[in-house]
Amino acid sequence: MSGISTGAVRGSVVEAVGLSKTYQHNSVLNDLDLVVESSSFVVLLGPSGSGKTTLLRCIAGTERLTGGELRIDSQVVANSRVHMPPDRRKLSMVFQDYALWPHMTAAANVAFALRRLPVNSGERRRRAVHMLDRVGIAELSEQYPTRLSGGQQQRVALARALVADTPLLLCDEPLSNLDAHLREQVRVEIATLSRDSGATVIYITHDQEEAFALADQLAVIDGGRILQLAPPEEVYWRPADPFVAHFTGLSGRLVGQVLGPAGGGRFKVRTSTAELVATAIRPPEPQSSVSLLLRPDSLSICSSHQVDQVLFGVVRDVSFRAGAYDHVVEMAEGQRLVGVRSTTRNSRGANVAISVDPSGCLAFPLEAELGAELRLKSASAPVPPALEASASGPVAIGPSLEAPL
Numbered sequence: 001m002s003g004i005s006t007g008a009v010r011g012s013v014v015e016a017v018g019l020s021k022t023y024q025h026n027s028v029l030n031d032l033d034l035v036v037e038s039s040s041f042v043v044l045l046g047p048s049g050s051g052k053t054t055l056l057r058c059i060a061g062t063e064r065l066t067g068g069e070l071r072i073d074s075q076v077v078a079n080s081r082v083h084m085p086p087d088r089r090k091l092s093m094v095f096q097d098y099a100l101w102p103h104m105t106a107a108a109n110v111a112f113a114l115r116r117l118p119v120n121s122g123e124r125r126r127r128a129v130h131m132l133d134r135v136g137i138a139e140l141s142e143q144y145p146t147r148l149s150g151g152q153q154q155r156v157a158l159a160r161a162l163v164a165d166t167p168l169l170l171c172d173e174p175l176s177n178l179d180a181h182l183r184e185q186v187r188v189e190i191a192t193l194s195r196d197s198g199a200t201v202i203y204i205t206h207d208q209e210e211a212f213a214l215a216d217q218l219a220v221i222d223g224g225r226i227l228q229l230a231p232p233e234e235v236y237w238r239p240a241d242p243f244v245a246h247f248t249g250l251s252g253r254l255v256g257q258v259l260g261p262a263g264g265g266r267f268k269v270r271t272s273t274a275e276l277v278a279t280a281i282r283p284p285e286p287q288s289s290v291s292l293l294l295r296p297d298s299l300s301i302c303s304s305h306q307v308d309q310v311l312f313g314v315v316r317d318v319s320f321r322a323g324a325y326d327h328v329v330e331m332a333e334g335q336r337l338v339g340v341r342s343t344t345r346n347s348r349g350a351n352v353a354i355s356v357d358p359s360g361c362l363a364f365p366l367e368a369e370l371g372a373e374l375r376l377k378s379a380s381a382p383v384p385p386a387l388e389a390s391a392s393g394p395v396a397i398g399p400s401l402e403a404p405l
């Protein structure tokens with residue numbers, strides 16, 4: 001191993017089979033299956049309390065499984081009889097709260113990850129400074145963490161996680177404590193440096209934008225189960241489940257009744273005000289009630305002379321964002337569509353027509369969709385701070401990371 005990333009690391013393969021984890025009577029992971037390919041970047045996306053941190057801790061080995069089996073590169077690291085300690089699992093972690101040693105300089109924090117390598121302290125330091133250079137802060141090598149900004153501290157933590165060339169990198173919401181303007185920069189650094197290293201990355205977030213930007217594969221988790229594991233484009237255009245659709249960005253929903261097939265795997269649906277062609281992941285029963293979940297990219301304000309695939313409404317709000325206008329449009333029965341984009345501003349109170357592209361008009365059986373919406377509402381209820389802190393706090397782990405407690 002060179003110690004300086006060359007991309008030569010072969011990323012670990014991680015397999016979770018029927019994983020379960022119960023705290024007292026609270027089952028947090030439920031018969032969870034997940035396969036992460038070598039050198040892929042998998043983002044686990046789910047609401048607060050869905051079990052993301054628990055899953056990551058089970059993979060890291062800082063939490064014991066209640067049931068199931070976990071393998072890394074085909075080797076069983078945890079099941080009902082086996083529990084390999086974290087420092088033998090060849091992984092490193094990046095946490096939300098950086099978890100740096102306050103009494104060590106940036107370079108010493110990074111070099112600490114190399115302490116078990118058979119190289120002298122001068123060489124460890126050289127590699128640490130080189131890695132700090134790669135994350136853009138070599139000039140801060142001799143600073144202590146308290147003198148560094150959040151973004152700089154997270155870069156030190158990233159350098160520490162990458163310097164030892166471990167084949168598996170676990171990231172638990174590493175951007176969530178950073179200011180908005182830094183988030184994008186640090187996100188790009190995590191994406192590029194980890195891919196350069198060749199490591200497999202399992203990265204958790206509750207932020208859909210971050211998830212789509214980073215993932216090779218996106219795993220949507222709810223209630224301790226993976227609902228869908230697929231490339232981000234597939235999750236977006238072919239969500240396996242209404243919960244997945246809700247959690248990955250909608251303008252709104254309509255209720256309608258299936259009229260019949262429209263060709264190409266699509267279906268005609270009658271709503272209270274329009275007849276729309278919708279995409280269904282699974283063919284709906286004829287005449288059944290469905291929810292139509294509308295992706296924002298599929299809606300555009302159009303001329304009212306267009307007769308097909310059009311909804312009518314009144315603009316309730318308009319805001320300028322990223323070079324165009326986002327409209328909130330209220331339809332006849334009070335349903336609202338948000339984030340309806342247009343390059344021209346339509347003022348509040350204006351009557352508008354909105355065309356609907358069938359590819360982002362997603363039909364799900366009404367009952368399943370109502371259940372998903374309820375789950376999402378209860379999942380978004382705030383987690384008590386004490387529990388959140390205990391679940392995501394720093395832990396001591398690994399050859400490349402022993403964080404201060």
Ligand code: ADP
Pocket residue numbers: 023026028046047048049050051052053054055383387390391392
């Ligand atoms: P996420 O990271 O998706 O927000 P967590 O994995 O941290 O979710 O937590 C999922 C649920 O597991 C929490 O809502 C909480 O009820 C429970 N939990 C997590 N850690 C513990 C713990 N150490 N003891 C008891 N319950 C816990």
Ligand code: MG
Pocket residue numbers: 052053054391392
């Ligand atoms: Mg968490």
